[in-house]
Amino acid sequence: xxxxxxxxxxxxxxxxxxxxxRCNYSYGATPYLFWYVQSPGQGLQLLLKYFSGDTLVQxxxxxxxxxxxxxSSFNLRKPSVHWSDAAEYFCAVGRQGAQKLxxxxxxxxxxxx
Amino acid sequence: xxxxxxxxxxxxxxxxxxxxxxxEQNLGxxxxxxxxxxxxxxxxxxxxxxxKELIINETVPNRFxxxxxxxxxxxxxxxxxxxxxxxxxxxxSSHDVSGRGQxxxxxxxxxxx
Numbered sequence: 132x133x134x135x136x137x138x139x140x141x142x143x144x145x146x147x148x149x150x151x152x153r154c155n156y157s158y159g160a161t162p163y164l165f166w167y168v169q170s171p172g173q174g175l176q177l178l179l180k181y182f183s184g185d186t187l188v189q190x191x192x193x194x195x196x197x198x199x200x201x202x203s204s205f206n207l208r209k210p211s212v213h214w215s216d217a218a219e220y221f222c223a224v225g226r227q228g229a230q231k232l233x234x235x236x237x238x239x240x241x242x243x244x
Numbered sequence: 245x246x247x248x249x250x251x252x253x254x255x256x257x258x259x260x261x262x263x264x265x266x267x268e269q270n271l272g273x274x275x276x277x278x279x280x281x282x283x284x285x286x287x288x289x290x291x292x293x294x295x296k297e298l299i300i301n302e303t304v305p306n307r308f309x310x311x312x313x314x315x316x317x318x319x320x321x322x323x324x325x326x327x328x329x330x331x332x333x334x335x336x337s338s339h340d341v342s343g344r345g346q347x348x349x350x351x352x353x354x355x356x357x
Contacts, residue, residue, distance in 0.1 A: 175348040234287040
């Protein structure tokens with residue numbers, strides 16, 4: 132069965148600092164991988180996705196993520212965070228032909244001014 | 245233009261009542277979903293419909309009954325509401341069943357007292 136682990140429940144970084152949010156997945160074949168962001172009281176917005184090909188994917192809002200098969204990871208990065216990046220971030224895994232996404236438990240990002 | 249919309253945004257009701265949440269998408273997608281987000285922010289799929297047909301039913305109590313009158317709408321009716329049903333319910337849609345990403349609505353926060 133698919134599973135997703137986000138080891139960090141809460142991360143605090145200073146505005147302008149770099150960011151890396153960790154995501155590890157468990158799945159037998161090549162997964163489809165996603166990062167979503169949920170701002171307070173809002174729905175989930177798709178930041179980026181990986182299906183195949185180049186393992187470094189670019190997303191919206193200056194985010195990128197790298198798929199590392201050997202580590203079963205899909206970590207999210209941003210070189211310089213902004214106060215507006217404060218939100219909950221969810222990693223999710225799916226697979227070809229499967230409708231459902233399996234989500235990690237989320238990482239709450241706090242930005243210090 | 246709202247891609248995936250849900251009504252109502254907030255719903256407060258008493259135990260034992262019956263309530264409905266409506267979802268509409270204007271993306272022309274074939275597949276729609278209901279997810280439940282609990283108090284710990286954990287997201288889990290409940291149902292998936294493709295072209296108005298039920299595809300996924302993730303062991304949800306039969307007090308929950310989804311209905312899809314057409315491809316653009318997926319409503320969720322809940323009978324005999326219980327305290328444990330309090331959560332945020334998200335509707336989502338995707339182009340097809342390929343698994344290549346879902347787009348979420350803003351959520352409906354249901355509080356059962």
